[in-house]
Amino acid sequence: MARPGKNRGKGTNEWRPRTQMVHAGIERSQFGETSEALFLTSGYVYDAPEQAEARFKGENPGYIYSRFGNPTVSMFEQRMCALEGAEAAWATATGMAAVNAALMCQLKSGDRVVAARALFGSNRYILDEILPRFGIKVTLVEGTDLGHWSRALKQRAQIAFLETPSNPRLEIVDLAAVAEIAHKAGAQVIVDNVFATPVLQRPLEFGADVVVYSATKHLDGQGRVLGGVVLGSKEFCDTKVMPFIRHTGPSLSPFNAWVLLKGLETLDLRVRAASDTAATVADFLAEQPGVTRVLYPGRTDHPQHALAMDQMEAGGTLISFDVADGKDAAFDLLRRLNLIVISNNLGDSKSLITHPATTTHQRLAVEERAHLGIGDGLLRLSIGLEDGEDLKEDLGQALGGRKPKRRAALQGRKRGR
Ligand SMILES: *Cc1c(COP(=O)(O)O)cnc(C)c1O
Numbered sequence: 001m002a003r004p005g006k007n008r009g010k011g012t013n014e015w016r017p018r019t020q021m022v023h024a025g026i027e028r029s030q031f032g033e034t035s036e037a038l039f040l041t042s043g044y045v046y047d048a049p050e051q052a053e054a055r056f057k058g059e060n061p062g063y064i065y066s067r068f069g070n071p072t073v074s075m076f077e078q079r080m081c082a083l084e085g086a087e088a089a090w091a092t093a094t095g096m097a098a099v100n101a102a103l104m105c106q107l108k109s110g111d112r113v114v115a116a117r118a119l120f121g122s123n124r125y126i127l128d129e130i131l132p133r134f135g136i137k138v139t140l141v142e143g144t145d146l147g148h149w150s151r152a153l154k155q156r157a158q159i160a161f162l163e164t165p166s167n168p169r170l171e172i173v174d175l176a177a178v179a180e181i182a183h184k185a186g187a188q189v190i191v192d193n194v195f196a197t198p199v200l201q202r203p204l205e206f207g208a209d210v211v212v213y214s215a216t217k218h219l220d221g222q223g224r225v226l227g228g229v230v231l232g233s234k235e236f237c238d239t240k241v242m243p244f245i246r247h248t249g250p251s252l253s254p255f256n257a258w259v260l261l262k263g264l265e266t267l268d269l270r271v272r273a274a275s276d277t278a279a280t281v282a283d284f285l286a287e288q289p290g291v292t293r294v295l296y297p298g299r300t301d302h303p304q305h306a307l308a309m310d311q312m313e314a315g316g317t318l319i320s321f322d323v324a325d326g327k328d329a330a331f332d333l334l335r336r337l338n339l340i341v342i343s344n345n346l347g348d349s350k351s352l353i354t355h356p357a358t359t360t361h362q363r364l365a366v367e368e369r370a371h372l373g374i375g376d377g378l379l380r381l382s383i384g385l386e387d388g389e390d391l392k393e394d395l396g397q398a399l400g401g402r403k404p405k406r407r408a409a410l411q412g413r414k415r416g417r
Contacts, residue, residue, distance in 0.1 A: 017083060017199070018268045025078030025261075027071055038258040039071045068246035072254040076261050080219075080229050083198040083264070084211055088237035090245050091229045091257060095194065095214020096122050097250035098228030100130075102190050102212050103159065105244035106236075109135035112157040114187065116143025116173055118166035118372055121360045123192060127161070143173040144304060146181065153185035160185075163192040164311070168320050168356040168380040169373050170195070170295045172304035175311055179207030188236075194218075194347070199271040200312045210236065215256075217347030218317070220263040221270050225256040270349070270385060274317040277388040281381070282319045284392045290329065290399045292377070293322040318346060319381045323399075326376035330355050333379065336398035339390055346382035351391055353381045 015023065029037050044063045046052040054060035063069045077089040092098040103126065107113070115127050117140040127138045141148035143162050153160065160182035164173040179189045190210040191203040197218045203211050213219060215227030229252075230241050245251060275298070282296035294301075297308035298315020308315065323329045334342050334353060343352040344359045354360060361374050369375075383391065 013082070015082075020079065020082040021267050022265050024082035025075040025080075027075055027078075029071075036072065036075050036258060036261045038254060040254050041070070042066045066254060067249050067251045068242065070254045070257070072261070073252050073257040076227075076252070076257040076264075077229065079261065079264055080198075080213075080231060083267075084231045085202055085204055086211065086231035087234040089229050089231040090237055090241045091215075091227065091252035092245065092250045093228065093252055093256075094226045094250075095192075095212070095216055095228040096126075098212040098214070098230045099123055099192060100126060101241060101244055101248075101250055102210055102230045102232075103131070103161070105240040106188075107131065107134075107136050107158060111159075112137040112139065112155065113159045113161055114139045114141060114149070114152045114157045114182075115159075115161040116141060116163065116166065118143055118169060118171050119161075119163050120167045120192065120194070121363060123161075123163070125363070143178075144171050146174060146177050149178050149181050153181050153187060155185075157182075157185055157187040160187045160189045161192075162189075163195065164201075165195045165297055165308070165316060165318065167195065168360065168378065170297055170302070170316070170318060170320055172297055172302075172308045172311065174307055175203050175206035175208060179209075183207070195316060195318055196312055197267065197271050197317075197347075199268050200275065200314055200316060204231075206311065209233070215252075215260050215263075216345070218271055219267060219347075220260055221267065221347060221349060222263060223345060223348040223350065224263075225259045227252050227256045227260050271317060272314065273385060274383045275314040277386075277391065278317050278319055278383040279315050280388045281383060281391050281395070282315070285319065285321050285395065288396070288399050290323050290333075291321050292324050295320040317383045319383065321379055321381070322375060323377045323379065327355070327357070330377050330379055333398045336400075337394055338397075339386065339394040340381070340398075346380075348382065349385040351382060351384040351386055353379055356380055 043065055051060055055062050055064055073091050077091050080089045092101055131138055139152045141152045162173045182189045188209040191208045193203055193211050194214045194217050210232040213229050215229055279298045282294050282299055285291050286294040296302060296315055296319045323333060340351045340353050344354045345352055356374050356378055357369055357376050361369055
């Protein structure tokens with residue numbers, strides 16, 4: 001397979017993450033541009049027929065067709081490898097294409113997948129509806145219960161699949177423990193790391209084998225484009241992911257790759273700022289009379305707070321909370337918000353809020369939603385880059401309380417968190 005060498009001539013592995021986000025993977029053209037070039041091309045020309053022949057034989061480095069290789073897309077893949085500490089990566093058109101490719105590139109009829117039950121809605125759809133149609137057995141477990149993983153992995157399985165923090169209740173799965181159990185059973189661990197981002201959590205360091213992202217979320221971070229990426233060993237990416245993407249075509253557009261490269265430059269700054277704000281908003285929500293429960297991994301009352309702090313550098317940019325009186329109260333709150341907008345997306349510079357029971361998880365049966373703790377009063381809030389005081393004021397007034405006085409709000413900031 002002809003893709004140009006990845007040697008950028010500089011010691012990219014030695015840079016710290018924030019530097020990698022700006023510089024890793026850059027492949028400058030003969031014009032020496034500072035900003036990454038956008039190679040909006042589907043094909044490539046050859047100097048001679050012999051060169052085309054050699055390139056198809058894999059004997060001449062260079063691009064062949066943008067379904068499976070484009071310089072702008074490669075720059076995004078290489079930058080993601082540097083951030084994740086992965087050997088190789090393949091970019092995809094969406095996060096779901098990344099999840100689907102990571103699974104379908106290797107599974108066959110008769111195989112078995114063990115997955116945590118609490119997942120992004122479309123991840124559940126692939127596991128519940130698509131894989132079984134191809135004779136692939138799926139066993140769902142409580143992701144937070146290591147006993148469940150052990151029992152389910154007593155029988156042979158090919159893949160263990162999980163999200164941590166999970167959507168929408170922000171449960172934390174013990175990455176190192178699940179990796180150990182899964183590896184004993186001969187299973188590869190695939191982690192959907194969207195909620196934590198590579199800034200706050202790098203699953204490969206805890207023993208995971210493959211990491212997938214929806215780049216649509218924090219990696220873009222400004223709500224502009226869809227994208228995804230699969231990261232893992234060079235062997236897995238070359239022999240499994242590449243042929244699957246090359247021949248089935250869920251490829252990332254070079255334009256979107258370019259937008260994502262620009263998004264990555266500010267990823268560290270954005271995620272840390274939003275996570276700091278989320279911590280203060282979570283504490284504010286916990287004090288509100290109409291709020292019965294706040295789920296935020298950075299708070300000490302989160303059921304897996306200690307584990308979260310072992311695996312993650314901070315609590316993250318998402319908060320889930322329950323309001324008393326169910327759907328009516330939740331909808332009232334959503335209607336009254338002036339600043340925070342109603343949207344099922346997340347990881348945007350704008351704060352977004354959604355009611356999972358009627359949106360992202362409405363497909364699930366009532367009993368399954370109850371099992372997952374997705375009640376009618378549950379709301380999921382994705383914190384953006386606004387001033388946290390404005391977010392608190394908006395939530396405070398929408399919850400029917402009086403507006404927090406500016407002075408009180410400022411004192412809150414001085415207390416830290
Ligand atoms: C959004 C999301 C996806 C799917 O990504 P798309 O880019 O929307 O296809 C998968 N997993 C998680 C956890 C997500 O939040």
